[in-house]
Amino acid sequence: MKSACLSILCVFTVIGFSYAQSIEDLMGEVSTGNLQTKVAVLSGEQSANINGTMQTITSRVHSNNDLAADYIKEQLEALSNLSVEFQNFNTTGKNIIATQIGQTNPEDIYLVCAHYDSVTTYCADDNATGVAAVLEIARILSSQCTDNTIVYALWDEEEIGLRGANYYAEQAADDTNGNTRDNILAVVNMDMIGYDGDAPGTAGDNDFDIDVRNIANSVGIKDDLLAILNTYTFDLNEIVVNPGTTASDHSRFWNQGYSAVLVGESWETNDETPDYHTSNDRVEDIDFQYMTELTKLVTAYMATKSGLINLDNGITQSSNMLSANQSSVSYQWFNCDTNSEITGETNQTFTPLSNGNYAVEVSNGSCSEMSMCINFSVLNTEEFSTNEIKVFPNPVTSILKIENLTQSKINVVLNDISGKAVKELTTEKELIEINLNTLSPGVYFVNINADTKSSTFKIVKE
The missing domain is CATH 3.40.630.10 (Zn peptidases)
Structure with missing residues (x-):
């Protein structure tokens, strides 16, 4: 400079958040x-x-x-x-x-x-x-x-x-x-x-x-x-x-x-x-x-x-569905985890049948915008209590530990800030250790699911 003298854009969101492009x-x-x-x-x-x-x-x-x-x-x-x-x-x-x-x-x-x-x-x-x-x-x-x-x-x-x-x-x-x-x-x-x-x-x-x-x-x-x-x-x-x-x-x-x-x-x-x-x-x-x-x-x-064109690519999330904020346009819903269109889901609202990360593309004919990815949990389950699942330490530098006291099989998915799954496992072990050494520093989300319960934990990787 001066001489010496001189894949789908995704951001992880939580229930109730809706993105506006100001x-x-x-x-x-x-x-x-x-x-x-x-x-x-x-x-x-x-x-x-x-x-x-x-x-x-x-x-x-x-x-x-x-x-x-x-x-x-x-x-x-x-x-x-x-x-x-x-x-x-x-x-x-x-x-x-x-x-x-x-x-x-x-x-x-x-x-x-x-x-x-x-x-x-x-x-x-x-x-x-x-x-x-x-x-x-x-x-x-x-x-x-x-x-x-x-x-x-x-x-x-x-x-x-x-x-x-x-x-x-x-x-x-x-x-x-x-x-x-x-x-x-x-x-x-x-x-x-x-x-x-x-x-x-x-x-x-x-x-x-x-x-x-x-x-x-x-x-x-x-x-x-x-x-x-x-x-x-x-x-x-x-x-x-x-x-x-x-x-x-x-x-x-x-x-x-x-x-x-x-x-x-x-x-x-x-x-x-x-x-x-x-x-x-x-x-x-x-x-x-x-x-x-x-x-x-x-x-x-x-x-x-x-000059931002007035096309709202935000999503509003309720307990059982996702809804595109923009009305009177074309819609196509996407599964962010597989980076693929969801066949037949072309309405303003979408009801996911399984837990995952979802986005919508809205188009007014001449212009298309992709929403951020929304992490959605199907709410037919209750959350784990603090006596059933513990995630520690937080912040974490290398090894993340999960204490599973449910005596049941759980599915663990670690998502990065974009909603992409970076680690996934299913286990009945009481103490689970996940090596995070290969992951970049930043915010991650640990999604833990069992047959009747589900919880999400926010962690910081240092």
Whole structure:
């Protein structure tokens, strides 16, 4: 960045919760746990399933970052409403471009981006943080129908001359030989968004830079970001830098006369990571709460400017059924556990016959949105008493224990925050031990069922 001198989207919900897609609600969907996991994977400190096998990204240096590119592309391809492609710009360099077409003004483009290459190993802050934020924003907004087009772009070869962004910007601006210049209305570049050296609560804590220049409507982007900061609640303090740095990808859009800004940690106040461009730039030094706040800010900006279409993809849950909030549209209910349509379930309401995770796709003809997954328990059973089932310790670091004093067979399903089943077993054992070492830190739900009783326990994996 700057030189030294400078599968179905699902969120686990509980009975009675109904999701509404206001800007503030979408900001609330930003998951610190997701950001932590993706930074750890991208920096090579945690393995992930890539190309069908568990692998570790040991390098993002431009000459050896194909595995990182594959991981990013797979993460985007798992989301709805996105067209994802590699954009090859030389023999080794490739950008990853995901496009979410606007329903009303498809030619009007808002672009959020980050570079994924690095100068050495790890490089968690530079720039696994920016990439993780773009992926999280895509996860949230790809479930929405928007008036305008959103492009989620991850650049290659930033560290050796901003090459990936330069290629894209030049192609977008080309109006020769019958080409039409792309109508990119705003570019928000996220580069190094994870380091805040101030002690929590001290004056100046959570400073961040908005780098801007008086080019096209770049100052207007800055003003919109400040308006969002003043509209919603953030633990952030903006530092506007004008003229801003040209040492990151946004500057290549300035060169083509496009509106662009950089959002990142505060180099202007000398509060950048001390381990810049070294292999000491590690996950342990990232302030993930600060990073979450910056991700929420850009999520709110992109949601506001892209124009959310008034289609409610929320679900209301009662004791015996699920009901789509949106009326007078088409419906298709899904089993999230099997990632498949439920044949014949095309009404606004749906009565599950078995415990599981369910979602609905609502469509008004031109626009379709998938709801979050709802965990549903068939209420023909009562809950276990505390003398029958005990789940401990909580929080848990490695081994989760379940004490089964019912003297009966129980089915245990461990779901992650998205509703996906990550562990499952059936047993009559009195003491059950489940190894969680391979699971990422975060919130999980333990669903325990017997013939006549059922309970759900929320746990935190540290």
